[in-house]
Amino acid sequence: MRATDLSELAAFDAVARHRSFRKAAEERGVTASAISHAVSNLEERVGLRLLNRTTRSVSLTDAGTMLQAHLTPAFGEIGSALDALNRFRDTPFGKVRINVPNSVAPFILGRVMGALIRDNPNLELEISATDRLVDIVEEGFDAGIRLGESLREGMVAVKIKPRLRFAVVGAPNYFRERDIPQMPHELKDHVCVQNMYPSGVRYPWEFERGGEAVAFHPSGPIALDDQELMVQLALSGVALAYVWENRAQREILDGRLIRCLDEWCPPEDWFYLYYPGRRNISAGLRAVIEALRV
Numbered sequence: 001m002r003a004t005d006l007s008e009l010a011a012f013d014a015v016a017r018h019r020s021f022r023k024a025a026e027e028r029g030v031t032a033s034a035i036s037h038a039v040s041n042l043e044e045r046v047g048l049r050l051l052n053r054t055t056r057s058v059s060l061t062d063a064g065t066m067l068q069a070h071l072t073p074a075f076g077e078i079g080s081a082l083d084a085l086n087r088f089r090d091t092p093f094g095k096v097r098i099n100v101p102n103s104v105a106p107f108i109l110g111r112v113m114g115a116l117i118r119d120n121p122n123l124e125l126e127i128s129a130t131d132r133l134v135d136i137v138e139e140g141f142d143a144g145i146r147l148g149e150s151l152r153e154g155m156v157a158v159k160i161k162p163r164l165r166f167a168v169v170g171a172p173n174y175f176r177e178r179d180i181p182q183m184p185h186e187l188k189d190h191v192c193v194q195n196m197y198p199s200g201v202r203y204p205w206e207f208e209r210g211g212e213a214v215a216f217h218p219s220g221p222i223a224l225d226d227q228e229l230m231v232q233l234a235l236s237g238v239a240l241a242y243v244w245e246n247r248a249q250r251e252i253l254d255g256r257l258i259r260c261l262d263e264w265c266p267p268e269d270w271f272y273l274y275y276p277g278r279r280n281i282s283a284g285l286r287a288v289i290e291a292l293r294v
Contacts, residue, residue, distance in 0.1 A: 011038035092283040093122040100145040105129040143275040157272040160292035167245040169257040173237040191239040192218035207264040
């Protein structure tokens with residue numbers, strides 16, 4: 001098989017997985033027109049249409065579905081063969097693509113990225129930080145980072161540092177005319193930011209003490225999916241925010257924010273780095289795991 005044949009097959013496989021020429025191009029590190037050209041060449045060479053294209057969507061034909069079904073294990077074997085070469089290198093080699101929630105990325109990866117690159121000069125990290133729930137297999141990531149409760153079946157999960165917890169915070173001027181809440185049910189008398197996933201779904205402020213669990217659903221006038229904006233709104237003195245403790249720590253220490261209900265905010269479930277169980281992990285991913293594991 002010629003190198004051009006393999007490149008065209010890889011381009012088709014990326015489009016088939018993402019159902020998008022743009023996303024396939026981002027994964028392959030080329031332009032969308034280059035991906036389109038490669039797939040068109042492949043279709044012309046095999047004499048069959050493999051993809052149905054419209055201005056809004058991409059779907060597989062029956063022939064394309066069959067081809068992808070054969071390519072997936074084949075590319076897996078190729079990847080495993082290349083990963084096996086790492087045993088002959090002194091340091092990990094190649095690209096590792098990781099998906100991590102934007103709200104926790106600085107606290108989990110910020111402390112290890114520099115050391116990983118310094119100690120592994122042949123390692124290339126590509127980190128996508130988004131709070132959108134991502135299918136790491138479909139979107140071509142080597143691994144993802146999530147709370148344990150949100151992991152899919154069939155994934156290998158490695159517990160990682162640090163363990164984080166939430167904090168309820170408000171500015172001193174917010175409390176000039178209000179009492180600091182001592183119990184979660186008192187939050188109903190306060191203006192509270194609604195926490196929102198990128199999908200638009202709201203999630204509650206969760207508390208626990210002595211075995212008693214409380215889920216508070218704010219009904220404040222603003223819903224946010226970004227922790228930076230939550231902290232900024234709290235600093236403005238118009239509302240309380242429920243954010244990761246690490247994100248508000250500096251503002252708490254310098255007195256710009258007051259922490260409430262501290263004893264009701266235990267550490268969250270552990271975060272995990274996870275990857276598909278059927279995939280052989282590369283030396284690069286192994287280096288990332290060793291830097292993060294508890």
